[in-house]
Amino acid sequence: MYIAGGVSAVVASGALTKQFGKDVALNNKGSASGAASSLVKNADGIYEVKINSTPLEGHDRLNTPDLLGNGKYNPAEAAAAARLETALGKLERITTSSTDKNADFIITSGPYAGKTVDLMYTTKNLSQKEIDGINKFYEKNMTTSKSPGDIPHGQDQILQHLKKADLVPVDFSILTQKNQAIFMDFIKTLPKEQQDKIIIMR
DSSP states (O other), rough: OOOOOOOEEEEEEHHHHHHHHHHEOOOOOOOOOOOOOOEETTTTSSSEEEOOEEEEEHHHOOOOOTTTTTTSSSSSHHHHHHHHHHOOOOOOOSSSSOOOSSOOOOOOOOOTOOEEEBSSOOOOOOOOOHHHHHTTTTTHHHHOOTTTTOOOOHHOOOHHHHHSSSSEEOTTSSSSSHHHHHHHHHTTTSSHHHHHEEEOOO
């Protein structure tokens, strides 16, 4: 069973470029009709994939306590992870600390098996209050440094997630169009090696 809706983005392994080239057709079921999702590069050279439904079975399986994070259930994060499964393969929540860079999930099947996944901008419950909180200071966090010589906190968060996991989903359904553009403007300043890790889920 699937529920419709949900727009996310993911930051993926650079191996995508080497393995699949510019257009990547993944063998998955990205919608209730079972249509395959395609991973393609957009006009800016950034990977995108469109998945419009959330498998309820995957959500229920992945909605477990985030033992390496806040220790709580995060249903909106689980929904984003379930959508990713339709494009990247089966995920499991990571429950034991292995390094100082612990991700949320690991992919256990398909061509990305063994890759770790750490989500960004997913809220706990997808409440309007949470969404408004992320968007209210997003531009300031992405453009203003707290101390001279430091990069803005929002930019640093993106870079830390890129270091933390092989795949970093970024939930664009949370961000306003203006803030999506700010995110993209920053991503386009990164070296190609890092740009090639990014996949936007729409």
